[in-house]
Amino acid sequence: xxxxxxxxxxxxxxxxxxxxxxVANGEYFVLLGPTGSGKSLLLECLCGLxxxxxxxxxxxxxxVTHLAPHQRKVGYLPQQSLLFPHLSVRxxxxxxxxxxxxxxxxxxxxxxxxxxxxxxxxxxxxRPGELSAGQARLVALGRALAAHxxxxxxxxxxxxxxxxxxxxxxxxxxxAHKDFGATTIHVCSSLAEAALVADRVGILAAGxxxxxxxxxxxxxxxxxxxxxxxxxxxxxxxx
Amino acid sequence: MSDRHDNRTSPAxxxxxxxxxxxxxxxxxxxxxxxALFASSLSYESLSLRHVVYLAGSPxxxxxxxxxxxxxxxxxxxxxxxxxxxxYALARYRFPGRALADAIVDMPLVVPxxxxxxSLVMFLSTGTGQTIESGLKAGGWSLQSTFGIVxxxxxxxxxYAVRSAKTAFLEVDRSLEQTALTxxxxxxxxxxxxxxxxxxxxxxxxxxxxxxxxxxxxxPMLVLLASAQVKVETMSTHxxxxxxxxxxxxxxxxxxxxxxxAGAALLAVHALAxxxxxx
Numbered sequence: 315x316x317x318x319x320x321x322x323x324x325x326x327x328x329x330x331x332x333x334x335x336x337v338a339n340g341e342y343f344v345l346l347g348p349t350g351s352g353k354s355l356l357l358e359c360l361c362g363l364x365x366x367x368x369x370x371x372x373x374x375x376x377x378v379t380h381l382a383p384h385q386r387k388v389g390y391l392p393q394q395s396l397l398f399p400h401l402s403v404r405x406x407x408x409x410x411x412x413x414x415x416x417x418x419x420x421x422x423x424x425x426x427x428x429x430x431x432x433x434x435x436x437x438x439x440x441r442p443g444e445l446s447a448g449q450a451r452l453v454a455l456g457r458a459l460a461a462h463x464x465x466x467x468x469x470x471x472x473x474x475x476x477x478x479x480x481x482x483x484x485x486x487x488x489x490a491h492k493d494f495g496a497t498t499i500h501v502c503s504s505l506a507e508a509a510l511v512a513d514r515v516g517i518l519a520a521g522x523x524x525x526x527x528x529x530x531x532x533x534x535x536x537x538x539x540x541x542x543x544x545x546x547x548x549x550x551x552x553x
Numbered sequence: 554m555s556d557r558h559d560n561r562t563s564p565a566x567x568x569x570x571x572x573x574x575x576x577x578x579x580x581x582x583x584x585x586x587x588x589a590l591f592a593s594s595l596s597y598e599s600l601s602l603r604h605v606v607y608l609a610g611s612p613x614x615x616x617x618x619x620x621x622x623x624x625x626x627x628x629x630x631x632x633x634x635x636x637x638x639x640x641y642a643l644a645r646y647r648f649p650g651r652a653l654a655d656a657i658v659d660m661p662l663v664v665p666x667x668x669x670x671x672s673l674v675m676f677l678s679t680g681t682g683q684t685i686e687s688g689l690k691a692g693g694w695s696l697q698s699t700f701g702i703v704x705x706x707x708x709x710x711x712x713y714a715v716r717s718a719k720t721a722f723l724e725v726d727r728s729l730e731q732t733a734l735t736x737x738x739x740x741x742x743x744x745x746x747x748x749x750x751x752x753x754x755x756x757x758x759x760x761x762x763x764x765x766x767x768x769x770x771x772x773p774m775l776v777l778l779a780s781a782q783v784k785v786e787t788m789s790t791h792x793x794x795x796x797x798x799x800x801x802x803x804x805x806x807x808x809x810x811x812x813x814x815a816g817a818a819l820l821a822v823h824a825l826a827x828x829x830x831x832x
Contacts, residue, residue: 363734389735389736390732394728396726399751400750413746
C-alpha cells in the first residue's frame with residue numbers, strides 16, 4: 315500500500331498542500347486535475363526527484379520519504395517518453411535489469427513477458443527516434459515495468475496522442491496492469507481518459523487533493539465548485 | 554545551393570540575391586585565403602616532397618616531434634581529467650560564483666599566450682615555486698622540462714575542452730538523467746550510463762581541439778626555452794629556431810608534419826560533429 319500523510323511541497327509560489335492519500339496494492343489510481351494543479355509535482359515528489367517540505371511517504375512497510383530515487387523502487391513514466399536515444403528499444407527495456415547485475419540472458423527472460431504483453435516484439439531493434447509517439451510511450455512503460463517497481467507513476471501517458479491512439483494505449487495500460495499487477499498512479503486532465511483506466515480517482519485542484527472516490531460516485535456527488543467545474547468541462551469531452 | 558536543407562527552407566524567388574552572393578562570396582574568399590596561406594608555406598621551390606620526407610626523418614625533428622607528441626598527449630590526459638567534471642559542473646549546477654568561475658576558465662583564451670610562460674617562470678622564482686621545483690627534481694621531474702611544457706599547454710588548452718564539455722553536457726536532456734535515477738541508477742551510474750555516452754562526441758571533439766592546440770603552443774614555450782637549463786624543444790619552437798638559423802628547409806619539413814597532424818585533428822573533429830546530436 316502507498317500511504318501519503320500530509321505531504322506538502324513548495325515550488326516557487328506554488329504549494330502542494332497537505333496531501334493525504336491511500337492507494338491499495340495492485341490498485342489503478344487516477345489523479346485528475348486541470349493543468350497547473352500540481353499533479354506532476356506530486357509524482358516527482360513520490361519518485362524522489364523533488365524533496366517534500368513536510369509529511370511522509372510510506373510504500374508498504376518502508377518509509378521512503380527521504381530515500382534517493384534509486385532506493386525507492388518507484389517506476390516513473392514522465393510526460394515525454396524520455397527513452398535513452400543512444401540505446402535500441404531492446405537495450406532500453408533491459409536497462410533496469412542489467413543495472414541490477416543480471417546477465418543479458420536473464421534480463422531478456424525478465425523483459426520477454428513485458429514485450430509480449432505490450433506488443434513490442436517488432437520494435438526491439440529500432441532506435442527511439444524511429445518510433446511513433448504511441449510506440450515510444452509503450453516502450454517507456456515497458457522499461458519502467460522491467461524495473462519491477464513497487465509503485466508505477468504515469469504522468470499524462472497518453473497526453474500527446476490522438477484519440478484512437480489514446481484509447482489503444484489506455485487499453486494496453488490496463489492490460490499491462492492486469493498482467494503485472496503494479497500499484498499504479500496515472501495522472502491526467504481528461505475525465506474520459508480516467509474513465510477508461512481508473513479503479514479510483516483523486517481530484518487535485520490548486521495543489522489540494524479535494525476529492526477521492528470511484529469516478530461514478532464523484533460524478534454523482536462532486537465535492538465543491540472546483541470539482542463540478544472540472545466535470546462540466548470534461549462532460550463535453552465525453553459526448 | 555541545392556541541398557535538401559535549402560530546398561525545405563528557401564522561399565520561392567530568385568536563387569541568387571544580394572545576401573546569398575555576398576555571404577557565399579565572403580566564405581569562398583576566406584577559404585581561398587586560408588588555403589593560399591598554408592599552400593604557400595609548402596610550395597618552396599627548391600624543396601620536393603621526397604626532400605621534405607627525408608628532412609622530416611632527421612634526429613632533431615624526430616626528437617622535437619617526440620617531445621611534442623609526448624607532452625601534448627600528457628596534456629590531453631590532464632585536460633580531460635579537469636575538463637569533463639568542470640564542464641559538467643558548469644552545465645548542471647547553480648552555485649555562488651558560477652559566472653565568475655565560468656569567466657576565469659576562459660581567461661587563458663584572452664590572455665596573450667606568452668604571459669602563461671612568463672608567469673610560470675616568475676612562479677619558479679618564488680619560494681613556493683622553488684620548493685615545488687626541488688620536490689619535482691627529487692622525483693626526476695622539473696618545471697623546466699616536459700612537466701613545464703605540459704603545464705603551459707594545459708593552461709592554454711583547457712578552456713577549449715571545458716567549453717566543449719559544457720556544451721556537450723548542456724545538449725543532454727537533464728530529464729534523461731532523472732529518468733535513469735528512477736530506473737535504479739545512482740547519480741554516478743546515471744552519469745556513466747546515460748550522460749557520458751550522449752555527450753561523448755562533444756567531449757572527444759573538445760579533446761581533439763585541445764590536443765591540436767597543445768601541439769602548436771609556441772609563445773610560452775619560447776619563454777620556457779629562454780629560461781631553461783635543459784633542452785625543451787617542441788615542434789613549434791624547433792620551427793622557430795631552424796628559421797632563426799636560416800635552415801628554411803628544416804623549418805618547412807617540420808611545418809609539413811605539423812600541418813598533417815593539424816589536418817588529421819580537423820578531420821577527426823568534423824567527422825564527429827554530425828553525430829553530436831542523437832535523434
